[in-house]
Amino acid sequence: MIVCKFGGTSVGDAAAIQRLVEIVNARQGERPVLVLSALSRVTNGLLALVPAHPTERKAQLTMLMARHEDLASTLTAPGEALEALRADAAAIAERLAGWADGSVDAELQDWLVAHGELWSTRLVTAALERAGVPATWVDIRPVMRTGGQCSRAVPDQAGLPGRAQAVFGPLLDEGRVPVTQGFIGSTVDGRTTTLGRGGSDYTATLLGAALEAERVEIWTDVDGIMTADPRIVPEARVLRTTSHLEAAELSAFGAKVLHPATQAPLLERGITCVVLNSFAPDRPGTTIVSGFRPEPVMGCSPVRAVSWKPGVTVLNIRSPRMLGASGFLYRLFGVFHEHGVAVDVLASSEVNVSLTVDADGPLEALCRDLESLGEVTLYPNRAIIAVVGVDLRGTRGLAGRLFQAVREINIEVISQGASEINVTFVVKAEEGAEAVRRLHREFFGPGEVAA
Ligand code: ASP
Ligand code: MG
Numbered sequence: 001m002i003v004c005k006f007g008g009t010s011v012g013d014a015a016a017i018q019r020l021v022e023i024v025n026a027r028q029g030e031r032p033v034l035v036l037s038a039l040s041r042v043t044n045g046l047l048a049l050v051p052a053h054p055t056e057r058k059a060q061l062t063m064l065m066a067r068h069e070d071l072a073s074t075l076t077a078p079g080e081a082l083e084a085l086r087a088d089a090a091a092i093a094e095r096l097a098g099w100a101d102g103s104v105d106a107e108l109q110d111w112l113v114a115h116g117e118l119w120s121t122r123l124v125t126a127a128l129e130r131a132g133v134p135a136t137w138v139d140i141r142p143v144m145r146t147g148g149q150c151s152r153a154v155p156d157q158a159g160l161p162g163r164a165q166a167v168f169g170p171l172l173d174e175g176r177v178p179v180t181q182g183f184i185g186s187t188v189d190g191r192t193t194t195l196g197r198g199g200s201d202y203t204a205t206l207l208g209a210a211l212e213a214e215r216v217e218i219w220t221d222v223d224g225i226m227t228a229d230p231r232i233v234p235e236a237r238v239l240r241t242t243s244h245l246e247a248a249e250l251s252a253f254g255a256k257v258l259h260p261a262t263q264a265p266l267l268e269r270g271i272t273c274v275v276l277n278s279f280a281p282d283r284p285g286t287t288i289v290s291g292f293r294p295e296p297v298m299g300c301s302p303v304r305a306v307s308w309k310p311g312v313t314v315l316n317i318r319s320p321r322m323l324g325a326s327g328f329l330y331r332l333f334g335v336f337h338e339h340g341v342a343v344d345v346l347a348s349s350e351v352n353v354s355l356t357v358d359a360d361g362p363l364e365a366l367c368r369d370l371e372s373l374g375e376v377t378l379y380p381n382r383a384i385i386a387v388v389g390v391d392l393r394g395t396r397g398l399a400g401r402l403f404q405a406v407r408e409i410n411i412e413v414i415s416q417g418a419s420e421i422n423v424t425f426v427v428k429a430e431e432g433a434e435a436v437r438r439l440h441r442e443f444f445g446p447g448e449v450a451a
Contacts, residue, residue, distance in 0.1 A: 001031040001172055003213045005182060005204035008040035009221040010278035011120050014074045020124065021131045023219065023281055024177060028133065031172045033211065034179045035204040036124055038116025039067065043183075043197070046113045049096065057096055065089045068119050076126030084122050088115055106150035110184075111192045114141075117181035117200070125179040135177045143167050144185030144203065146193045149340070153185055153193035155206055157265070164210040180207075201259040205273065209265035216271060218258065219278040224286030225250055225257050227305045228440045232433040236440065239304065240284060243292040247273070249388045249422050250307050263288065293390075302398060303389040303443035304421075308436050310383040310429045312344070313359045314413060315367070318352050319374025329353070332373055339366045345384055345415045345424050354413045356384055356426060382412065383432030387423045387439060392416070399423070405442035406435050 004024065010016055024032060037043075045064050049057050065085065072082045092112060099108065121137055128135035143163045146153035171178045182200020185193050195202055201218055208216035225247060228236040242250075244263040251258035257275060266273055267290065276285035317332065332353065336343060341363075345356045357363065359380060370376045385406075392398055393416065402423060403411065413426040427435050 001033060001168075001211055001213055002027065003035060003204050003208040003211070003216045004032045004219060005035040005200055005217065006037065006124075006219045006278060007200065007221065008037040008042070010219045011036055011124060012040035014071055016278065017071065017075055017124060017127050019278055019281065020219075021128055021133065023278065024128060025131070025133055028177065030214070032177055033168055033172070033207060033213075034121075034124070034135075034177060035182045035200060035207060036117060036120045036179065037182050037200040038120050039071075039123075042067075042116040042120070043113055046116055047109070049112065050109055054097075058093070061089065061092060061096070068123060071123055072126065075130065076123065077130050079126070081122045081126035085119055088118065107191060110150050110153075110194045113194060114181070114184040114192045117184050121179050121181050128177060128179065133177055134175060135179050136171050138167060138171070138178045138180040140180045140182075140203065141184060141186035141190075141192060143180075144195075144206070145188060146185040146195070148187050148191070148193070151194055152196045152340070153187075155185060155195065155202075157206065157210075160206060161210040164207055168207075168211055196259070198259040201262040202265075205262050205265045205271075208271055208273075209269050212269070213271055216266065216273045218262075218273060218275045219281075220257060220275060221277065221279055222257060223277045223280065223283050224275045225288075225305070227444055228307065228436055233306075233437055233440045235444070237444070239286050241287050241289065241292055242304070244273075244288055244290055246292075246304060246388060246421060247286075247288045249386065250305055266290075301389075301443045302392060302395045303387055303439075305388045306385070306436050306439045306443070307388065308383050308385050308432050309344070310432055311359045312356045312382045312384050312426070312429075313363060314354055314356055314379040314382050314426055315363075315370075316352065316354050316377045316379065317370060317374045318377075320351050321374065323350060328373070332370070335366065335369045335373070338369070341366055345413055345426060347413045347415050356382065356413065379412070381429040382426050383429045383435075385425055385427060385432065385435050385439070387443075388421055389423075389443075390421070392421060392423055401442065402439065405438045409435050409438075 006020055049060055068085050125135045125137040145156040168178050182203040183194055187193060205216050224238040225242060226236040226238055230236045244267045248263040251260045270290035273288040274285050277283055339362055341357050341361045343355045347354045367376045409427050409431045411425050411427060415424045
């Protein structure tokens, strides 16, 4: 069997859903399970209901529903799909009516936002059925059991294979195409949770591993994983082949094609992942395989891609107590762990630790607790630049070339560490795009051949 995940723009309108139907139709023999995102912009639309004024909320909900109803009437036979959508909209209106203006209840928010995926899957199931593809709508929530943390729930991976096989196995055996939601799950007691923004990719690979898929296809709106973000580097190229690890490095830092956790479930089992463009389904895309090691080739660029991540804050902790003390970093990271804040880049000296955190995390509370360890300073509005490549550590002269290319840009935190495929540093957010462009020009400019 295979897992095919379609992102928001790949189910965003009637034309997109029609292309999806064709893609799935062509793959019926491979026993596909479909994992879908919400229609493009719907997750944001649902989240915007939270702070909206009650009358505005009503108007916004009506608009969201109208988009789904329009699609239902164009693509599906009258019946269940539309009825389910309307029943959901009524339930949302009812729960929101009792919701004080502006208050944010994280549990209610997860429940609310999950409807984007619940609706897109209803629509697509009905559209497939109408086109003669035998499809069955599956509620993923009892299968994707998670912890209780709202908006970033952690899936229970140990129990997943059993639950997934029990639900999807019989449907596949009957020759049906199961259509299910990415991004959402539920706690043991049935409360709806979500896996974090962009989490549908993660659902797809979790299911792929649980069902021992032959391959996981991620259908998106770009040609694959690229040598840089094409919105800031128009001449960026597609990487035809990459490894799970390299893909993980790239998606952690802003390539935004894949959710950063996506590759983890596939790594262990060596399941291939293919990133494809649903707007141009015949293009080859990027194939992500285990154990792929691009050979460092003489005369070829050692760099495979340059990526970046804006929206980052640098946190600096200065503490003379670090001098010669053991266990300092242990205590430091204990505080990060307690607050559930992940660190991307780290550099440390005798009395100083600099690290980067996402700007939207609970930084105030974190800093309060860190004060007991040392003097904490925050530097907001930063961007991480990551240069990913082949054996960067062993490439003589690379650091010189790299920093020469961005010599006019002030560089704040540098981390090369043990990773042989990644050199990472931090710049001011407003200089991030320029840094990426310069580095891309240096390593992928005329005369450079991509490895
Ligand atoms: N719909 C969710 C989001 O926009 C999940 C996803 O698309 O992967 O974040
Ligand atoms: Mg996505």
